[in-house]
Amino acid sequence: MLAREVIEDLIKVLGKENVLTEQEDLLTYAYDATAAMKHHKPGVVVSPLNTEQVAEVVKIANRYKIPVYPRGSGTNLSGGTIPSEDSIVLSMLNLNKILEVDQDNLTATVQPGVIIQDLNNAVQQFGLIYPPDPGTVTTATMGGSVSECSGGLRGLKYGVTKHYIMGLQVVLANGEVIRWGGKTVKNVTGYDLVALFTGAEGTLGIITEILVKLIPAPEARKSIMAVFDDVDKAGKAIASIIRNKIIPATLEIMDNVTIQTVEHFVHAGLPLNAEAVLLIEVDGYKEVVEREAVLVEQILKEEQAADVKIAKDDKERDLLWLARRSALPALAQKRPTTVLEDATVPRSKIPDMIKAIRKIADKHKLNIATFGHAGDGNLHPTILTDERDLDEMKRVHLAVDEIFQTAISLGGTLSGEHGIGVAKMKYLDWEFGEAGVALLRSMKEALDPNYVLNPGKIVRRD
Amino acid sequence: MLAREVIEDLIKVLGKENVLTEQEDLLTYAYDATAAMKHHKPGVVVSPLNTEQVAEVVKIANRYKIPVYPRGSGTNLSGGTIPSEDSIVLSMLNLNKILEVDQDNLTATVQPGVIIQDLNNAVQQFGLIYPPDPGTVTTATMGGSVSECSGGLRGLKYGVTKHYIMGLQVVLANGEVIRWGGKTVKNVTGYDLVALFTGAEGTLGIITEILVKLIPAPEARKSIMAVFDDVDKAGKAIASIIRNKIIPATLEIMDNVTIQTVEHFVHAGLPLNAEAVLLIEVDGYKEVVEREAVLVEQILKEEQAADVKIAKDDKERDLLWLARRSALPALAQKRPTTVLEDATVPRSKIPDMIKAIRKIADKHKLNIATFGHAGDGNLHPTILTDERDLDEMKRVHLAVDEIFQTAISLGGTLSGEHGIGVAKMKYLDWEFGEAGVALLRSMKEALDPNYVLNPGKIVRRD
Known part of the structure; x- marks a missing residue:
């Protein structure tokens, strides 16, 4: 249970109506879209209305050393949005305004709670598009999608989310608010923090405003x-x-x-x-x-x-x-649990990867369907299983291990678009070695020394 | 003077022929292409032949706490390559091989000493191009260009260097060698260190191998x-x-x-x-x-x-x-000193910026020509002056200050493509505020706690 004074401090900043503490509310925020993950009930769910309130929440979290879990629509597939027990969940859904569409500079400025498709709907009248289109485009938020660097079906030609993020406003772990980037196509001032916060899964800062690049819609x-x-x-x-x-x-x-x-x-x-x-x-x-x-x-x-x-x-x-x-909904109705991975290989290695996955399925007597983005090497091996069947789940975990081993041995990567979150943390040193993981940790600790922001994701405290 | 034992340690690793200590050699490495900057003679210039030797040099530098200044062709325009007195200059020009062109995955792998145009020449036979084209494309190296995130004439449509860097091998400040990224179009594993090292001006790590994206040449x-x-x-x-x-x-x-x-x-x-x-x-x-x-x-x-x-x-x-x-060579022959800036504004603000620059020129009685990349808002106000004329130089510095103030007030940035280096460090808090500069410093210190890598650039020790 969270201490009463924490809740009171939060209510002072946000008002009673934006601070949820009822058990049935908290339960709703205990998980995300990732299959077969341990759930944890947070101690409180808060829904700030502006950047200042986000900063105040982070300051309170720091004061009491309570973790904060930022969250959009909860469509995450690597456990990245799952809170820890008795933590603060920070729902960004109230920050849902499209602040500007700038036709001359081909940019839009949005709050993190805007749904991706709503941005596309808003810019359509100007003949423009925002190209990243993850499968969850009609439900996922811009904030979540930037934090995960979502990919989707158009990666080969149009790139992914990071190629469209030009500027960010971010609340740091100490509650300070910074802005980085802007409407200029070129910008080499300082380290590229826009790129660093994009895909950082909310572990380095909380994104409160996003400036994106738009492009003309194809004819x-x-x-x-x-x-x-x-x-x-x-x-x-x-x-x-x-x-x-x-x-x-x-x-x-x-x-x-x-x-x-x-x-x-x-x-x-x-x-x-x-x-x-x-x-x-x-x-x-x-x-x-x-x-x-x-x-x-x-x-x-x-x-x-x-x-x-x-x-x-x-x-x-x-x-x-x-x-x-x-593909995904059809597969999902076949068995109670759908483990959807996103192992990614160079385009030229796709046949090798598909055949390897089939062998792994046979070896562990599992039903694995594979589909995905062949153009960019991002496959979705999908294991159809039942998380109540403990024996089968053991084989599922072995198969997942082997799938990632294979992807890395083919020159690929652990995650093409779902992120590391909790689910893939244990594999990180396969890809980066110990020196690489230590480097990630040193960056986490430079920006969030108290592990207040989405802790337990990407890198754990040593 | 560098201690004799440092030179001896370096010779042990690199051989005598790759360790320069003659005064006339050292003098050649005391400056880069930036006008009106203070020069400093390094204590030694070393030219490693492979990544392992780079790592050994960095370890020696760490052991003796001597700064290391990585350098390509020295075309830098923000003083980013100028060493400090008695430091180690690390010339990357011996690492000049194109290691692979991969037509199936549309990538090339190069060492940092490869000249940008040489890469383009090598991929032309496959109908491919590497789009970034800074003005120095025929002289600048890939390593320098990645470290500065070079722009050039094609930014509007094709983006800049960072949009083409898919993977890096980097020697960290502690001498460890890491690899990040790869041939997959999508990759969200861990923080985006490829993006972080791109444009970090050699202050966070030394790039020893570069994997770039290629695209089909336009018809x-x-x-x-x-x-x-x-x-x-x-x-x-x-x-x-x-x-x-x-x-x-x-x-x-x-x-x-x-x-x-x-x-x-x-x-x-x-x-x-x-x-x-x-x-x-x-x-x-x-x-x-x-x-x-x-x-x-x-x-x-x-x-x-x-x-x-x-x-x-x-x-x-x-x-x-x-x-x-x-434009630049023509302007450069008019007066002895050419101060070339790269203040950048949103595309829609270009007329305002050009008019403001004209006013600043009139106010300070200076000859300023402006040309540049209108499509991406990256202008090059170029002050024609004489660094021996101390009174005029005082006015030049005032004008430069005002040019950057104007760029920022128009929603622009300090540097579109030349980097911060030494020249623009003093303006950083205008753009980021103190919290932003502190954040940069904390990142520098997380990755290079002893300020061994290109120190005195981007952020100084507090």
């Missing part, structure tokens, strides 16, 4: 589906598209397990026997999209695709992408 | 010159191009002082009475370049350009860009 787009009877052929086709200097906006892959599950779920016309399906979208200038779609079709045929289909209209296009976007 | 390009009798009209034309969703590869501006000087230098046909000239290049797919060039011409006329010229062929194009690239 046209064209979607293509290719069916392969062999994962290697799909891999060669991916390489061949890139070698022909075509950078698709989206280049997705689904393996046989995913195809079968999705097809039974949405009936999009996916071939049940295919070993791999590629879903490709080229976008941009209308003349170029036409030319590239034809070239992609030709390449896919040369690379022995069993079938190639170009979506003729929006209806056909939507059906293809519904199939891809249904 | 076509078209250059356009527009002449304006009014800076505001030029500013409106810039805004109008962007509002029409055209993102030129290059969008440069030259003011009247620059135009006059350049024209007398290269005879490129620039109009001597123009208040501003815009030089624009659109590039990309051939159909689109054609369409965009026509649209840009139309916009420029609508925005009351006095004259618009599209380069008909490569010869005309080269002449236009020769004019732009001659």
Whole structure:
């Protein structure tokens, strides 16, 4: 239980209506979207209305040495939003205003509680887009998405969240408020703290304002589906598209397990026997999209695709992408627990990775479906399991270990877009060695010496 | 003088031939390309052949608490490469190999001593480019350019150095060697140290290997010159191009002082009475370049350009860009000392900034030419002076102060691409406040507690 005086101090700053202490409220904030994680009930949930209140909460947390867990919509997939027992959860959902859209400088300024899709809706009227589009684009907040450096389907051509963050206002662990970056395309003043806070999972500071880069919306787009009877052929086709200097906006892959599950779920016309399906979208200038779609079709045929289909209209296009976007929900309804990973490898290693995952599944007698962003090497091996089955869960954990070992041995990384959080902390020294982990810790301690901000994530106290 | 034992330890690691101690050699390393800076002769210059030797040098430096100054070609414009008296200069020029070009993953791996243009020459045969192109592209090294996060002429469309750095090998202040990042487009494992070391000016670690992203070379390009009798009209034309969703590869501006000087230098046909000239290049797919060039011409006329010229062929194009690239050398031959700044403002504030610079020049009776990257707001106010004239230099320093004050008050930043180094350290708290500078210092001290790596740059010991 949190001491009564902490709650009272918080109420003084935020008002009673923005300080939740009822057990049923606290329970709601005990977990996030990560499967099979230990939950912890916080001692209080506060919802500040402005940056000053965030700073005051952090000062109170520091005074009493109580951890603060910033939180958006809780869609996190690495346990990064799960609080510790009796801590303060800092919900950013009240800070939900789009403060400015600047057409001349192609920027927007938003508060962290803004939903990603709402920003896109707001800039659409100006012919602009904010490209990062994680699967949770309609529910996740900008603050969470910046803190996790979300990726999504358009990484290959458009990059990820960090490529669109130009400036941040941040509340530091000592309660001071700093601003970094701005509307200039170029900025090399001091260390790049905008990049450092982006993807820091709320462990170094709390983001209270975000300046993003916008770009003109593409004029046209064209979607293509290719069916392969062999994962290697799909891999060669991916390489061949890139070698022909075509950078698709989206280049997705689904393996046989995913195809079968999705097809039974949405009936999009996916071939049940295919070993791999590629879903490709080229976008941009209308003349170029036409030319590239034809070239992609030709390449896919040369690379022995069993079938190639170009979506003729929006209806056909939507059906293809519904199939891809249904991968996770379709898989999730098969078993009670869905362990979704984001091991990532260089693009050229995708066939090796998919085959390795299949071997790991066989070895541990698990049902693993693999789909993901082939264009940027970011795969989502998805283990369908049941967290109540302790024996199976033991095998799940072994399989996850092996999946990450394989990703690293192929020159990849532990996390392409879900973050380290709690879930992947134990693997960090596989990628960085002890010196690298020590370096992370020294940075954490330089910026948050008391481990007040989202402690227990990325690096633990030594 | 450096103690004899330090030199002996260095010779043991590097061999006699890679350890310079002759006075005339040391003198060569006492300065960089920054004007009007105090020079300091180092005690020794070492040229390691591999990462292990770099690590050993850093360990020796730590043991004797002697500062180490990493250095590429010395083209730095903020005093960032100038050593302190009796220190160790670490020349990276022997580490000059292109280790790999990976066509499937669109990456190259290089050592820090590789000249930027040499990388571009090496990837050209694959139809690829490394987009960052600072003015010093034919002389500056990749290591220096990553450490400074160089910008250049293509920032608006292609971004700057940091957008192309995917992985780094770094020797830390304690001599440990770490690797960060890799060939995956997505990577959110741990804090983004690749971004942190990029632009850190060698104060946090010494970069010994660089993994860069490459992109397909544009198919076509078209250059356009527009002449304006009014800076505001030029500013409106810039805004109008962007509002029409055209993102030129290059969008440069030259003011009247620059135009006059350049024209007398290269005879490129620039109009001597123009208040501003815009030089624009659109590039990309051939159909689109054609369409965009026509649209840009139309916009420029609508925005009351006095004259618009599209380069008909490569010869005309080269002449236009020769004019732009001659700006600095042309200005530099007018007076003995050229103080080149890189104050940067949001694109929409360029006319305000140019007019403010003119006022500052008049007030202090100085000759200031302004040219630069209008598309990304990165201007180069260039003061033509003589560092032997102490009275004039006093006015130069006052003018520089006011230029930076103005940039910050317009929502800009102290440095778009030259870095902070020694030259702009005193302005840092104008932009970040004391809390921000303290934060920088705490990061420096977390990574380099003994101030061994390029000390006296960005932040000083408290």
